Amino acid sequence: MSTIQFTFAVFLLMTCSSRVHSQICEAGWFGSKCQFQCHCTSPCHSITGQCQGKSTCLKGWFGNACQYRDLAHVSSCNIVLNPRQPFSSWVTDRNDSTCNEDVTLESVALSWSTSVPFTWMRLTLNESVILRSLRVSFTSKTSSNATCIDTKLYLINNKTVDIRCKVIVDTTSVIIEGQGVKSLCSLYINGGRNVALKQNSAQTSTYTSPTVAASASKAVDGNTLGLLSSNTCMRTQSSDTCPNWNVTFDQSQVLTAIHIYNTNDAFPVCSGRCGLQLNKFSLESFNSSGTVFRYQDHSTTFTSLYEVTVAEMASGIPVNGLRLGLNRTNPILMMCEVEAYGECVPGSWGLECKKICADRCSSQCHVETGSCPVCNDFDDRSSCHTGCATGYFGYDCSQPCSQNCQNRECNSTTGLCFSCVDGYLGPDCPENVTENIEDHLLILITGLGVGLGVSCAVIASLLIVIIYLIGRGKQPLKESKPSPDYIQRDSIGTGTMDSHGYQIYVTPVRPYQNVSNTYIKVIGDAEVIQPPDTYINVTTKANDEHDDC
CATH class of the missing domain: 2.60.120.260 (Galactose-binding domain-like)
Known part of the structure; x- marks a missing residue:
């Protein structure tokens, strides 16, 4: 091969490679295979899907x-x-x-x-x-x-x-x-991601006409318009006596909900509303071991949207796909969209679920970011078993206790002080007790001053009365009978004064009481239900004729 031929071959290879890696998706889609739908208020980035400029996520x-x-x-x-x-x-x-x-x-x-x-x-x-x-x-x-x-x-x-x-x-x-x-x-x-979009799909037969090609892929194209006549729905042939449709995921997924959009068309072949054709469908998820979850519909009236929640026994079990079918007289299977909401299986993360969690959190990293979980009041992210060192609390024990905590010791979860250093009080010991005491003493002294002043005035009044009586040469004082008015005044001067507002009570400061842990904790001690190691056939067969299809 000549130098010119070699150079041209390298150029051609680089050009093709560049085009493959910079595939331009049609408007509203992004990803390596253009398999993700844009949900921004304005066009998203064709590769990353990120909203651009001031654009934000659509509602929902x-x-x-x-x-x-x-x-x-x-x-x-x-x-x-x-x-x-x-x-x-x-x-x-x-x-x-x-x-x-x-x-x-x-x-x-x-x-x-x-x-x-x-x-x-x-x-x-x-x-x-x-x-x-x-x-x-x-x-x-x-x-x-x-x-x-x-x-x-x-x-x-x-x-x-x-x-x-x-x-x-x-x-x-x-x-x-x-x-x-x-x-x-x-x-x-x-509510999960729709992991069924643009995935591999198939059906037992396909209805076609001059204007409609109702192929299996129409049920995972992201269009929920609900009109077969708009060429956005799947449909099987009327001669297909046991029709079914299936979708297989590129990667195993953990599903929580499945949404099925019915058709709103009305064709003569349907003998009325075509959406009635979906009544009594059977839906199941599967993996390499067999059926994981099965749902049997029993409706007899039109339903535009079916929302099926995966049963508890099947939640958390990885599946490879879904299968939907009919097993009744004169069946025609038609529907416009199937959405499968779920996430990556534990141990993987990212939109395509192809990224692997780090070793320190190999089965529990975040499905969106890949980050490991943090520990609230523990210092080891991998197991959350090692408690915080003295003086620290919170996520990964990264926050220091207040310097006003006695010995810098606080609750490792809440950060609340067990006790305060001298002169402080409150949950984080922020309140300066010395300043409060000075204020309280000032109030007390003022109150006592007012009380003493009133007492002195009463005593002086009594002395004046006594001198006056002696000066008039009346009977000896010991035989005199003071008037009720004087008795009342004397009792006021020597009695308690709280009922008259003269004495001020200073309520003693109580030691800070830690709040109950039950108020702070997010988690409880409810029973943990471990997922089974193998698949479970959640229900019995939809009907005895299921195997016939």
Whole structure:
């Protein structure tokens, strides 16, 4: 090969390589395979998906490249502040600079009309993140006071923290309480990422016409318009007696919810509304071991959107894909979109789930950032077993106790002093007792001065009366009977004076009492349900004829 030929070959190779790595996606998509949908208020970066300029995430989305669904912003979510405020929009406006301004705020509660799966949430405060004054609880269909099991804390920045819990599949409300809510700016409830987009799909047959090609990929193209006539839905042939559709993920995923969008078309072949054709479908997730989760629909009327929550027994189990089918008389399978909400399996992270967690947190790194969890009152991130050294508290024991704490000792979780050095009091011992005592003494001396002055005036009055009586040569004083008026005055002068406001009581300063740990802790001691090592066939077969398909 000549030098010119070699140079040309190298140039051609570099050009092709450059084009592959700088693939330009169509508007609204990004990623190495253009498989992620943009959720910014204006066009996002075609490679990273990041919002550009002043653009922000659309309502209902948050996180890296706005890929995480926000359950705090769905229509079925209701937010209640206690005490109530005229507006609660600042909680979910995705603007971390708009924060609570009510110093009396005690709690923020989010509730849903239908249960939702809870995995983790993101909190942004207007001060450095200190979880010492926040507590989180849940209600579900099975519990009126559930706690965060197997808690993991991840610092996003110095004012934002993610709190991850063991999945609660039937959450009906989340309650956040404590002094920390007074500093709350933003709150997001993770609903997962749609991991089905642009994934490999197939179906047993495909309906075609001069204007419609209802292929399997139409159900994972990101279009939820719901019209087969717009060529955005999948459909099988009417001759297909056992139709089914499936999608296989590039990487194994842990699913929490599946959404299925029906078609709104009305064609003669459907004998009315085509959406009725989806009634009584069966849905299942699978991995290399077999079926993990199965759901059987029993509806007989039209439903535009099916929202299926993965059962508790199957939550946390990695799956490779989904399968949906019909097994009834004259079936025609048609639907417009399938969304599978979930995350990377433990040990991997990133939008494509191809990045591996660091060794020190090999199975519990953050699914979005890859960062290891931090420990609140422990000094080893890998296991959170080593307590803080004396003088430190908080996340990774990185915050020093107040210099006004006796021996610089404080609660390793809250930072509250066990006792104060001489001259100080309060939770962090900030209050100077000496200055307070001086003020109290001044009040006491003033009160005593007023009291003594009144007493002297009464005594002087008595002396004048006695001298007057002696001067008149009346009976000896011992036989005299003072008037009731004088008796009353004398009793006032020598008796107690608190009822007349002359004496000031200074309430003694009590030693500071540590607040209860139950007020501070975010986690509880609820039972931890370990996920099974192998898959579980959650339900029995949808019907006896299932294998026939």
